[in-house]
Amino acid sequence: MRALCSLILLAALPLSLAVKSHDFKTCSQAGFCRRGRALSARAKESDSWTSPYSLDAASLALSPDQASFTAGVKSSLYPDIKFGLDVRIHEDGVVRVRMDEINGLRKRYDEAASWALVSDPKISHDIKWVVGKKEIRAKYGSKGFTETVVLNGQGLLHMEHFRTKAPEPPKVENETTEGNPEAEAAQQVLEVPNPRAWFEGDTEDAYWEESFSSWTDSKPKGPESLSVDINFPNHGHVYGIPQHASTLSLRTTTGENPYYTDPYRLYNADTFEYIADSTMSLYGSIPLMHAHSADSTVAVFHAIGSETWVDIEHPSSKSTRTHWISESGILDIFIIPGPTPEAVFAQYSKLTGTQANPADWSLGYHQCRWNYVSSDDVRTLQKRFDEEDIPVDVFWLDIEYSEEHKYFIWDKKNFPDPVDMIKDVEALERKMVIIIDPHLKRVSSYPVYQEAVDRGLLAKQKNGNEYEGWCWSGSSAWVDFFNPGSWDWWKTLFKTNALGDGKFSWTESTENVYIWNDMNEPAVFNGPEISMPRDNVHYGGWEHRDLHNINGMLFSNMTSQAITARSDPPKRPFVLTRAFYAGSQRFGAMWTGDNLGTWEHMAVGIKMVLANSIAGFSFAGSDVGGFFGNPDPEMLVRWYHVGAFSPFFRAHAHIDTKRREPFLLDQPYKGIVKDILRLRYSMLPIWYTAFRESSVTGLPVVRPHYVVFPQDEAGFAIDDQFWVGGSGLLVKPVTEKGVSEVSVYLPEDQHLHTQVYYDYFTHQTYRGSAKGKNVTVPAALHQVPLLVRGGSILPTRERPRRSSPLMKKDPFTLRVALDKAGNARGELYLDDGVTFSHQQGHIVWREFKSEKQGKGFKISSHDLAKANPSEAVDGVALTTYDPANAFARSIQDVRIEKVVVLGLPTEPSSVKIGSEDAQWEYTPGVAASGKVDGVASVLVIKDPKASVIADWQILIA
Template sequence: MPFSSRQRIHLYLLGLLLFGSLASAMKTEDFKTCSQSGFCQRNRLYADDAAALGDAFRSPYAVDADSLHLSLEDTAHITADIINKNADKRFTMALTFLQDNTVRVQMNEKDPLHPRFDAHAAHTLVKAPVAQAPQAVDRTQDNQVTMILDASRKVIVTLEPVKVDFLVNDASVITLNDRGFFNFEHLRTKESHKPKMIQQQNDDGTLEDVQHAAEDTMWEETFKSWTDPKPNGPESIALDISFNGFSHVYGIPEHASTLSLKETRGGDNAYTEPYRLYNTDVFEYALDSPTSLYGAIPFMTAHRKDLSAGIFWMNPSETWIDIVKTKSSKNSLAKLLDFGKKEVTTTQTHWMSEAGVLDLFVFLGPTAKDVLRQYTSLTGTPALPQQFAIGYHQCRWNYINQKDVLEVDQKFDEFEMPYDVIWLDIEYTVEKKYFTWDNTKFPDPIAMEKQLDDKGRQLVAIVDPHIKRADDFPVFEVANKDHYFVQKPTGGDYEGWCWPGQSSWPDFFDPKVCQWWQSLFAFDKFVGTRENVHIWHDMNEPSIFNGPEITMQKEMIHHGNWEHRNLHNLYGLLSFAATSEGVRTRTKVPKRPFVLSRSFYAGAQRYGAVWTGDNMADWDSLAMSMPMILSSGLGGMPFNGADVPGFFGNPGPELLARWYQTGVFQPFFRGHAHIDTKRREPYLVDEPYRSITRKALRTRYALLPYWYTLFYDAFKTGTPMMRPMFMEFPQEEQIFAMEDQFMVGDSILVKPITTEQTTSTDVYFPGEQPWYDLETYQPIYHHGYRTVDAPLEKIPAYYRGGRIIPRRERPRRSSAAMALDPFTLMIALDKKSNAEGTLYLDDGESYDYEAGTFAHTHFVYNKGILTCDSLHADGASAGAQAFAKKMSSVRVERLVLMGTHRQPNRVQLLTKQTTLDLAFSYHEAVSSLEIRDPAVSVVECDWTIRFDF
């Protein structure tokens, strides 16, 4: 007798339990610690040995001065050999000076036994970096070479022991190998290896030479029941990188950790383990932990009052990062940093990767936004999504059938709650065979999709990279026949266990496999889909239920004969990219794809959105969603969000309401739930919670114009939409570690409520400008902390003085229904009665904006006069003019002027043709002024509005 759908699910869950990946909470024993990861243990012990010797330790790595090649006529490269004097091995070093305050440092073995993995740059970098020669080179110091990049920046290479300093205004900002932890394990044969020995005292007092403990894992290591044969032996790279004068470092997502990264070796409230970057499927992950999660971006930013800087450690193998903060009262450093007699904190980091080569980018800012621009100029700026993607998404594991989907859709309309996308999890398929539909549950998916499309709504269907091994499954048959799967070292397809049972995984490192995978999303291949169907790409770490650490064994083989250990963190990016390209090219005229991926690596921002994974429906997880998303944005991956109101568990109505209020102000906004939870669509909760969630959803949709403009800005510059406070207020030290409030763009401050039964909270108001309550417009003239009311129906959120924020106020069922709606401009005045803001508009789905078919308007209010002008660099182009004509009837229907303090005598609209008096109402209690229907265009700036006070 065949199993029912729910019985099959429970069998899968039972299988997971047997393999040790499910329990009541994260099973930490399923994942390695540093001491269980051989290369991490070896490099930590190397660092310990160096630290224990103190001044007596001298790094064995030195630059061979005779090999040093530099010239101003050269293309901004400096090359040299580095010698490990202890091992008598040579390595190559290259420093490349790039445009925009960026330097690249590369090291490799000079004559390796076989090539080391360095083939990931083509997938990670969006273009070849552009070199820029330094202004001058100084060789007057015997043991140093100084490159003068410009008037304020220098790079100094110390030859022996090798060290590289990056200076800004003559102060060292970043130092490589400051503590001498640089360690490059050269490739060797097992027969030629001479184990490191130490002396051990026996019980009788005699000394005996024994093998160093770190040697045990060089050629083979075990974890639980798995053995990693490590046929190439030791091949790790480690380097200490010091951020001089910086107390705070950020980024390296993904971890459920604090925004300002914690120390990992000593210090107050420190972790005992390094931060780990190793993409894994972690069930019910622990909070406040350096444990690796689904994504890995080895990009770190440091910030202090006068400067930001960053580094990108471009290596997709397993990586660990130790962080230590030291205080120094060295007068020279303090004087250079203008700290007087204050102690200076330096953050010292230690990066350790299992394999590959050293390929490091150093970014010298000077601001945090500059560092992100420099990073995304190399790895790509975030993709501009279709407009529906920034609306609300409704998901559940699982909507059980076609009738269920359409009933949920109808209920949102009945309760007047807007949403844009409904999602299908794994149960829509036939036996978890992706690209198929279970016709008993979904007899006519095209009809269902058309019904959604008639309302301007979309469908997302899940497609995971594990392919069921079944002879009646064409996708498997083709991949099996053409050898498209990751291979075993002994030959044949790698096999493991995931949702379909016995499965294999496409080798996305092979270009042919990517092309094949892309073709599967064509409408004649993925039968039952149409243009309003988009893709959720889950479990792509890859997640393997019966694998070590719930993932693939490292010795498995990819295209080019590369071991999986070399590119593990790259797998999610490669599968994400192939899926995104398949969705993009399935139509004759490509449309921007929407793909959600769980796993990611540097460069993934080019392909779509991610989320924080399988979180809990509790207050702590709500609070942790903020530093997780902020850290992701600082890692260059800003289109991120958390499952609302938590994936596991059944939230109470208060938590549900507070989480929806928070999700409004996070980039990716999706409600999602585990299969064993109670149904909790937002219309199901009782009053007053239902009205509160409806209000939250409507707030999101009212702010969509502002959000879409922020996404465009991110696409152009890399600046995240959801920003840590220090990014907008870089001089206020007390907010450098703040993670319980944040900025949406540069104009809205948000302080979510993340504790139960809270009706007031302390908000920190930075800067010297006023702030205005998002709902009441009440001005706040205060710098620093202030207690504000936060009853259940209210999330503290404030407009920043000096900003103009576009909104669309009319309640609609979806973003598509808002396309021609009029705008409200919220004008929040600064102390000098000025404000400005921008609005970006395009068709919301195509790539026509690349040809100039868009409008980009700059609004300015200056002491009583409101004007606008176009920011379009080529506004006279045919595309720009055609779009402006199409949108010319879209008007401003309301102006709200906050912080006026007095009522005007009159308000006038001035155009070339006429002058009209406009009706207005003044609200003295909150110093705001409202003008109804000035009827001016948001794209044709041939008007002025004058306020006579």
């Protein structure tokens, strides 16, 4: 940012055609959201609106080092109710603002941050708060002053305090009150104007009880909602707060002519067949919002676990107002100052952690449906992939593998030999992923349920009895993972060897079985909004309403830890989750849920993956082909292109759909899909390198334009094309029917306005401009618009294999795409892809460079790990790195088998590897003519005999 950052504290379900919207609340049907929006409406209608909350100056206390302060907050409406404010600045500039009720009748839920954060942030001792007559201010950053984030600027802060329910007024049976003293007194009370109506409204709206459809939510604690406005006066775009099927740049929900009429809702819900353009809540919630302008990027993270609605308004094209309304919890806002996208990602990931470095095989292709029905079905599936020579890494089993949906327990009629079946899959270096849902069938013969009962680990009703709901298992119970007693017990269930004490463990499994956690919002078929009642009670006495959005994260996080703990030495887990919260990225992958096989769902899936990625959760994807429906071959081919350029790549389908595995397609579709899958596998080194960067820096694996080109305003709202890590790959999947070409936006670059882009397949060239430029790129059915930005070097593995582990010793091809100055750069990161030995420095991390040298060029390889000992892998510094580490020695024979150089100005006179002549071929380029772009020259250097782990150089004269 050019100006300094400033914080201002101002005073079994049937198929249907679409989602059943009536199953889910709108804001007007949620009492606390209704109250919050009414507060905002009254504020807008009043010319003299003033927040009733103010700092109690007499209570203000600076910490001894003046790095933080606390203060009392009082309300002019409720003088006897006390609140406490705590403000501190972290070492990286993040500002944390907390506010809670002090000595209230009850305690507000204040544990959301403890589940999301990786550790307690360290307070800065370099920044001091200054107390003035009218404000408390801390300035930091460069010279100048620009408001970036304003809390309570519109005076909408409201923390509904705990109170005692007032007795009902006496009933008056006579029509007249005359001569009845009690009735006359009651009537006088009713006629006195409510002095707080201007702020809280003139009625107690759903304070103590609320009904929706056939359910009644008792509210024994009464009203406890939290409302706060967070404004970005100099940022015209906001992003984030996933998960929603909507655009990346969030649209207006209030003000003049809003695009949506309801706020964005964060309430994890089983919203199957969801609408492709809506603010409805979906399966996960991350209360993180980015705000962006050409000058800076900032963000806010509100650590709250209850249902939350967010209104968005753009009073001008350069500013944004937001209003956050939550059902319960404390104010716990982290203001992330940036001022660049890279800084925002670093600051947020320091809070909640980075995307976990995944197992390498998990980046391959995953084949799933509900359901592969038997052991023989799985074996036939594998056989057909191999007969067609189509690569695949993982086969999945949905709920029908289990006996009566008792997870961990095989249906022996259809899966009589589960371990043998799994080992048949393993024989070709493949894995299996098997579903474990959170609902436990309530029968004593099911050992998992009975052990949970015996240990007292199940979620409770409000009366303290075991909660019973209905899900795939029928009558079901749910483990309360907020209970620490559940944690070690859950890990024992996944042990593949018997424990010896008579307790259950999953012995009919192997260490190559990984886990899919579905339905963990939690989904309850006969519950309110297809979920758990809000007045259920969890460990510690907290109501479900307080922590609903965190609930699903704990289930998948504990499963991930269980998978890690079952092996010795530990192996990297793979757990796919449907529900998630801030911090879920530390433990696995997510997918966008039960989408439909429509073009609209294909398109919005890209936007949803981008939104999740900027919110820290990069390992994301959508069901290829759509979960519901039967896409025609054209749509299915296009969807495979979308999947091949998603971090998580899985095909999945509903039980009532026709089978659509790639080998079942007719030609030419089968051949096209096969080529797409091979393209994905050839690029696995690029994806794995991007994940390493994400695991260290927090930068997303797939990146929207505003992240890569933060000053190019024309790209701020683009969300149908994106970048793969820092590789220089720009992709725009086709998401419309009957398309043969598409328009691709080439962003502005302040330093290289006319940067060249190369078509990945044809080497056709395109050039940008100082103001950004749209170019037309061919997009026949077999083509995906894929451009390589000049200045990039891409490492790929081109030999087709049946699964990715079979590629570990394969040679590499380097694609060198020269920029207009003749330079290029790329990285390659490798480790064993399975264990955690990379944390001890057992890695290969190389930098490839092309540099103009006189009239020629030099292409070289360097050891990045050796050059950057302060760098880290999974948070572990490389100070112990040894270039001759065990992993490097294990691949010392892996070589670079080909170097392809694009964009040489003339044919070389010689090409040397060190001092020896190399074999090479040169194809001259075709110059651009008028409006027709040219084709780049191509130099192919054959088998340069360069080791992937060694330093080397190629000289092109």
